[in-house]
Amino acid sequence: MYRKTMLLAAALAVAPNALADTVFGVYAGGQIWNANNEGQYAVGSNLIEPNFENENHNSYYIALEHPVPLIPNIKVRQNTLEIEGGYGENDFSHRDYILYYEIFDNDLVSFDIGVNAMDFDGTLRTPLSNNFARQDFSVIVPTAYAAARVGIPATDWTFFADVSALSVKDSKVQDAQIGVEYRMVENLAVDINLNAGYRHSVIELDDVDEIYSDVTFKGPFVGVEVHF
Template sequence: MYKRTLVLAVALAAPGSVLADTVFGVYAGGQIWNADNEGQYAVGSNLIEPNFENDNHSSYYIALEHPVPLIPNIKIRENSIEVNGGYGENDFSHRDYILYYEIFDNDLVSFDIGINAMDFDGTLRTEISNTFGRQDFSVVVPTAYVAARVGVPATDWTFFADASALSVKDSKVQDAQIGVEYRLVENLAVDINLNAGYRHSVVELDDVDEIYSDVTFKGPFFGVEVHF
């Protein structure tokens, strides 16, 4: 599904002759995130302190980079964040639609800037007047996006970091990670990289479908990326 989405997005934005003459770089990867989950939320005036359980979350993505001027690169990342606490399983999962430009890029250093539309489609568990229920919420949160990579000369190691952040009135959404990557396989056909690091995400929503949240997910992650 994501590959079809990426191809469609570029096809709509670029002339057919450009597509025919351009060589695209495709990146695909994923990570397991061992997170410490904490915070609270409210549905209407009903405040819930869920005592979240710590759990593993997953994230995977596909990105397309190209040399066509003015047209941004695109990355789509699925973040599965389901946590038990309070009155059942709560879902803060969201999909990132990232459009970005490579401001600087060479074998050792790269720097990207862009925007990220963070598409939340979640569920919170509630208990009101001894009745258990669920409250669904849906919102697209636009954020600024930055990413940087710095390679260690004469080695197969690279340090990296990226962040998406927004602060508007009482709402705040932040998602940042920092880590190190090891180039396991590097040839003309495919590159395979292993990575590990630390990720920190904050979701503070103010009256989104009667939802108020102040939750944090943070902890180490391990992942893999394939470039072809």
């Protein structure tokens, strides 16, 4: 009788946390990205080859997962891409609004598919009457989204990859990363994961507010993710 009582008490203690994780999961994280920046852009007919400097960028996100059928999970990610080159600081920063479904998900393998609305609100520097002028641009680029995770059995390591991509006529936007994750803390209250990998982003815009761009950001990153 004593043993049954203890087992019941343990089950009741664990159940709320297990249920909360199954029904409602919140993920938050960020990364520092040491990118090699290269490419060119044009404002109207004025082609600029800026000789971009290599810089660190950052990215951070929050995601909400739930079990409600047909309603997608959501992830919002801010990507800061500010680079010196040409006539000053140029800004290709954008915010990702990702809606996705978990097609397959277990302790070792998961696969997600969805869409990503990449919301650009940037600035380019251009010469105008011998003064450094700025040309603002704004556009939302819808892309396909896919993500996969594969765990290594009997270890705290997981491989992961995700990609957002679209190519239409002369425009192409692509953001992809691949890496490895280490589960540093894993308990009923919170999970903390460290990750590192390689990220590659291409932004080719064709006549967006008189902006034409062909720029690439690529390099290693390190990050952390917290799961409540």
